Amino acid sequence: MNQNYSTVAQRSTSAIATNKVLRNTYLLLSMTLLFSGFTAALSMLMNTPPMTYLISVIGGMVIAMFVLPRFANSPAGIGIVFLITGMLGFGLGPVLSMYASLPNGGNIITLSLGGTGVIFMGLSAYALATKKDFSFLGGFLMVGFLLVLLAALANIFLQIPAMSLMISAVVIMIMSGFILYDTSRIIHGGETNYVLATIGLYMTIFNIFISLLQILGIMSNDD
Amino acid sequence: MDWMEIISALALIAFIIFFFPAAREMIKNNPQGTSSDWMGFVIPVIAIAIFVTFLAMLV
Numbered sequence: 001m002n003q004n005y006s007t008v009a010q011r012s013t014s015a016i017a018t019n020k021v022l023r024n025t026y027l028l029l030s031m032t033l034l035f036s037g038f039t040a041a042l043s044m045l046m047n048t049p050p051m052t053y054l055i056s057v058i059g060g061m062v063i064a065m066f067v068l069p070r071f072a073n074s075p076a077g078i079g080i081v082f083l084i085t086g087m088l089g090f091g092l093g094p095v096l097s098m099y100a101s102l103p104n105g106g107n108i109i110t111l112s113l114g115g116t117g118v119i120f121m122g123l124s125a126y127a128l129a130t131k132k133d134f135s136f137l138g139g140f141l142m143v144g145f146l147l148v149l150l151a152a153l154a155n156i157f158l159q160i161p162a163m164s165l166m167i168s169a170v171v172i173m174i175m176s177g178f179i180l181y182d183t184s185r186i187i188h189g190g191e192t193n194y195v196l197a198t199i200g201l202y203m204t205i206f207n208i209f210i211s212l213l214q215i216l217g218i219m220s221n222d223d
Numbered sequence: 224m225d226w227m228e229i230i231s232a233l234a235l236i237a238f239i240i241f242f243f244p245a246a247r248e249m250i251k252n253n254p255q256g257t258s259s260d261w262m263g264f265v266i267p268v269i270a271i272a273i274f275v276t277f278l279a280m281l282v
Contacts, residue, residue, distance in 0.1 A: 054227055058234050065241060108282055115278045119271055132263050136256030142246035146239060153235040156228050169275070176271050177264065215275065220282040 014189060022186050024194035028081065029201055035082055036089030036206075043093020050098070056091025060084045064199055077195040084199065088206055099213060104220045112212040120205055123176055127183035134184035137177050144174045165218050168211035175204040175211070 043052065064084050071077040099105045127134065148170055155163045182200045185191040191200075256264075 051227055054230060054234075058230075061234075061238070104282055111278050111281060115275070118274065123267060123271075126267055130263065132260070134260075134264065136254050136260055137264060139246070139250035139253035142242065142249045146242055146246050149235050149239050149242070153232055153239070156232045156235070169272075172271065172275060173268050176268055180264065180267070212275070212278070215279060216282045219279040 017192070018187060018189055021192055021194050021197065025186060025197040025201065028078065028194060028198040029205075032081060032085040032198065032202055033205070036085045036092070036202075039086045039089035040092040040096060043090045044097050044100075046093070047097065048090070048093050050094045052094050053091040056087045060087040060091070063087075064203070068195070068199060072193050072195045081195055081199055081202075085202055088202075092210075095210070095213065099217060102217065102220070108213065108216045108220055111216055112209055115212050116205060116209040119172070119176060119208055120179060120201075123179040124183050127180050128187065131187060132180075132184065133188055134177075134180045135188070135190065137181045141174055141177045141181060144170070144177075148174060161218065165215060168214040171211040172208055172215075175207045178204045 063080065068077065068080050068084065071080055096109060099108050102108065148167060151163065151167050151170075155167060179201065182191065182197065182204070186197050191197045
């Protein structure tokens with residue numbers, strides 16, 4: 001009898017901890033997205049050159065891969081997440097300025113932003129409602145991601161617009177898988193650090209937004 | 224080929240080298256999904272593809 005109570009208590013404690021990670025992740029994610037929006041607007045106002053995007057993405061990725069894991073369990077981790085997301089947002093400035101200068105630019109940016117929001121919220125709601133375990137996707141998504149990086153590398157030399165469109169479409173599919181995978185890991189206790197969970201989900205949102213911008217930008221040119 | 228493309232290519236090569244061991248490890252320790260599990264992934268991805276096509280038609 002006591003053992004049953006103990007099991008129920010353990011499950012309840014685990015569920016509370018999971019909910020806390022989930023709540024903190026979404027809270028930090030929403031704050032970092034707002035901060036990114038602010039730095040992107042700042043970058044647009046400053047009229048930063050195109051190389052800002054490249055420098056910010058490489059800098060942000062290097063900090064995310066090598067610095068953040070060391071500070072993920074300390075309060076400094078939150079500051080580093082804001083630094084990374086602020087840098088990535090700042091890098092978006094010249095990209096958004098370029099799209100805004102297109103005849104249909106405002107529409108493309110609005111649709112990409114709205115589309116990214118719908119995809120993220122839809123997939124998160126699906127993972128949360130079904131409570132399915134998507135841990136089996138890990139290997140598949142990582143291999144897919146590496147193949148996309150290889151294809152993107154090849155396309156720097158080949159410069160094929162159709163391949164660029166295809167890469168963006170595949171990135172959206174893979175990032176959608178990562179949203180399911182990451183959300184499922186939080187729900188099932190595989191990810192207990194909300195700082196790392198936030199940066200993972202932020203990266204998926206960032207990549208979906210950039211890919212949608214590229215797809216809609218290419219499609220609007222076909223008129 | 225300008226210097227930005229060269230830096231992009233070098234950065235992509237660095238990312239591939241960095242992610243490769245993690246990918247190999249994930250494949251080794253990856254739990255197997257059933258056909259029902261895969262359908263739970265494929266259906267939302269198809270929905271996303273339809274949604275993106277719809278967005279592309281709006282621009």
